[in-house]
Amino acid sequence: MTHQSPGTLYVVATPIGNLDDLTPRAARVLGEVDRIAAEDTRHSARLLAHLGINTPMLSLHDHNEAKRVDTLDRSLVAGESIALISDAGTPLISDPGFIVVRELRARGHRIVPVPGACALIAALSAAGLPTDRFTFEGFLPAKPSARRQALEASRAGSETRVYYESPHRIVHTLETLAEVLPERDVVLARELTKTFETFLSGVPARLLEILREDPNQSRGEFVVIVAGAPGVAHGFEEEQSIAADALLEALISEGVGIKQGAAIAARLLGGRKQAWYARLQAIKGEGS
Template sequence: MSEGFEGALYVVATPIGNLEDLSPRATRVLGEVDWIAAEDTRHSARLLRPLGIDKPLVSLHEHNEQMRVETLRQALDTGKNVALISDAGTPLISDPGYVVVRELRASGHRVIPVPGACALITALSAAGLATNRFLFEGFLPAKGGPRRQRLMEGREREETLVYYESPHRIQATLQDIAALFGTRRVVLARELTKTFETFLDADAETLGRRMQEDPNQARGEFVIMVAGAAPPDDETHALAEGEAWLAAMLAEGVGVKAAATVVAGRLGGRKKYWYQCAQALKDGDG
């Protein structure tokens, strides 16, 4: 290998659509390694053939990943270099590879990332939603109940929420988002870097209607991005925090007057107000 490492695992990002997004470094590494571990060997062969890369391919997917650990460990022990690729994008990001990387690192082998395309980052970079903080949830559960539960867990989060979704579930997922998030802004990215790349920007109910009117918009793989919840205003936040403090102290046996004094000193406000809140909580009226 021209990078000077032997017996290493290279985690190589591949294009998510546009083949020109494969980096020169990724192309070189794929051409120099001894083996390539691929999620779908037939799919990867179609990617590698136009590049003139003909390397032994070994399958590595969610159903055989644990079994492949020892095979790859032995290959690296004998000085072979192996590249890990997924069907599209960066391996391990909602794709197999975590178990292999964890076990090989634990046994002292070098794991080298070769960065490139990732649908998550590609979508966020062009969505116009806040990216200073975001929560990536990967694929949502297929069944409605668990899916709604997962969505509910993110409803009060202030970060931008990011989900992956498949075409045959996109309508049901948008219906769930509409029911739980109301008119919250949603940006839907589909067919990223491909000919029909599209960004749709509206609330979930409106996006669902657009897909009903134009079924072509329901094709492809999707990245769903939901604007984070608005932060509570200062007064509401202070009230909630104060009541939480009062409840905790009352539960520990602290008197109403003493609890009110502590909260007033901590959060400000009149001690009489906090005393009334504490008394209401103690009486079971809060």
């Protein structure tokens, strides 16, 4: 090939539904590389046919990824460029590719991301839940006990949690959420970028009602977004906040300046000085 840098592995994001979401750069790379490593070559063949691209493909999935490393390494050493794609979205995000990227990077090869669609980011951007701190957990375990344990582990965390879920397990997941986190706000993002894209929000029990009343709402792939634990004040849990406020009030009553007080609080209690500075300002304003 003539236009791409030789010996490069491109990690290319593909559409999660709407084919118009493929970036021009991604389309160009897919047409110019020497070969494409695809999670499912039959699935990806439809995308390439739509684009009029005839680049040779080889399969790269969970069951053969480790075995593909040496094959791809030889191709890169020979000066070929390769595109890594999954069935939909960004490779490595709950999709194959981690082993290949890690090993080829360790062998000195150039790895170049070609960003684009990603279901978890698309869902977060439109869900209306906090996005300043979130944890992506991938797919929940299939076994009920393990699934419950995973959701219970998120009970105390203040950050938003994001999960992927399949249509045949979404009701079971909501049932577990209704038992473990009954009061949490949950958003279900379904069929993102497709014709029947839907966002449903509410507590788990209400979402269960909606899915049971309309079985069509259980179809398609889901992103499940769960709000963090309530009672958080500037990153500290409620019980910590009470004790912290007592310290801050004592500092103010002793005439300690806000800037110095923030430094003392950060040193004694942890956290950022800026957060303590804002809390001291608020407390001093209330008392004035």
